[in-house]
Amino acid sequence: GDHLASERKKANFDVDEMKIVWAGSRHAFEISDRIARLVASDLAFRKDNRTMLSRKELFKNTLRKAAYAWKRIIELRLTEEEASKLRFYVDEPAFTDLHWGMFVPAIKGQGTEEQQQKWLPLAYKMQIIGCYAQTELGHGSNVQGLETTATFDPQTDEFIINSPTLTSSKWWPGGLGKVSTHAVVYARLITDGQDHGVHGFIVQLRSLDDHLPLEGITIGDIGMKFGNGAYNTMDNGVLRFDNVRIPRNQMLMRVSRVTREGKYVHSNVPRQLVYGTMVFVRQTIVSDASCALSRAVCIATRYSAVRRQFGSQKGGVETQVIDYKTQQSRLFPLLASAYAFRFVGEWLKWLYTDVTERLQANDFSTLPEAHACTAGLKSLTTSATADAIEECRKLCGGHGYLCSSGLPELFAVYVPACTYEGDNIVLLLQVARFLMKT
């Protein structure tokens, strides 16, 4: 039976209506509800054994699931919205996250029309699998400090991609280690002896025949990460280039380009365009934070209602832990935060469309503020959520430490959010810089 039935009877609001508010709209709720059930009812998506598999088994299982999910998406003719919801409920970091979440948006954001027409269809049909190779062993948040070079060779009309030092090795990109066939690689553009800073290039990494790395390319997995299961379903990789040549037209040239003669030309599309993608990525991170937080809070709240401890008079029924003020003072602010992050995430969706529309109209007036605001919200919500998941583990007492509680894996999967896409402290300094300027 429903041990929490009496709890549910106490509620004095309409839960079904609250579900709509949480989902954002009736439409969003219906899709989410339907896809959640679809995934939950399909054994192929079972995920309760992840912590028991060896890394090799775990990774192979992830490839199986990714391929199966893709097959289901095609069979069921799911829309893009439904497909992304399906990936959300499969709930397993995999190469597909970076292919759809970073590789495709990068080409959309920085590729010319021709480049989009050439690469996007291949990506959409998954005839190539792409990742986003920016971070290096020696450089993360400071993108301008990247060391990988792309030197233009006017003789052959090619760029030579090179990793001059060990610290210039690409390190961390998800999907890079074992699966991706291509990558958007960020490197210092050098032409006629001039260094024009970091730009993006589409580089093929592996042969489409035998999947072996191409000449001059060294690829591997960077090794186990925090937690058993968790992000070890993802092949975060290391990548080194030994003077690998790519055609000039594989430089993403929407913002700036290099001519046949090797002249660097800034197109009239301003560099701020890149910020549009950044606002998009941060907006997804903020809404991810509200989801991860709500999962932890859901587990801790329900268990706090089930768990009884002390408080009984003369051997009667012990008090429900959720009735203790100390429990409430720790748990309820986290419940409130889940909703708070949800709504600021919704507002960020609006902000993203607003910024994009303004960029189209060449209006950059709100860009610095939008950039600072999204940097700060990404930092605030991810730090708070990581701490909150750990707090929820403690709120569940010793049982919170069991993998079967779901909290250790949720924590292990979530905490990288505090450092990826910009270290949270560095992001707050960007906000402070903007505040001081203001």
Next chain:
Amino acid sequence: VSQLGSDKKPVGTTAYFLRVEHLMQCSSIAQKAEDWLKPSVILEAFEARAVRMSVACAQRLSKFANPEEGFLELSADLVEAAVAHCQLIVVSKFIEKLQQNIPGKGVKKQLEILCNIYALFLLHKHLGDFLSTGVISSKQASIANDQLRSLYSQVRPNAIALVDAFNYTDHFLGSVLGRYDGNVYPKLYEEAWKDPLNDSVVPDGFHEYIRPMLKQ
């Protein structure tokens, strides 16, 4: 608190309650940044904060007919008073340690800096307590924070030596990032290749699951 004024004297770490009258009404003498380096100034601030928070809880508690009920209702505030008391214990024991003879050139000086960092860091983090109980003013809080920043600069040249003092072997620490010789990046790179996934360049499962996707 309920025993204050009776013949049952507070003992051990609660001995500062003996000076409850002074601690309930004193305010910090800190005028200059250097004042926040004085153990007596730090100790008094922490003691006053702890006493005032305990007494405030006790007063509110006394309004409940059923003390047990009151304790439950006020438990979140009681936890904060407990934290204030325990932080005072740690700060006071650190200060006591420094009053002993500590041999070694510059050793005591470094420990004094760390003691002050620990105390002023806590003061800044729990500033709400110190201000709401009236123990210090916002001006005093601001100069305390300036002092804390300067203490960080004094630790900076000694930071590596201070953690060397833990005397951990690389084996025991088990960390490429924290290895003694700082040769991190080459070792991170080396470690990566030991992962079972790197046994083969083309991973298990690629042909079975991914190749069909690429070729469909």
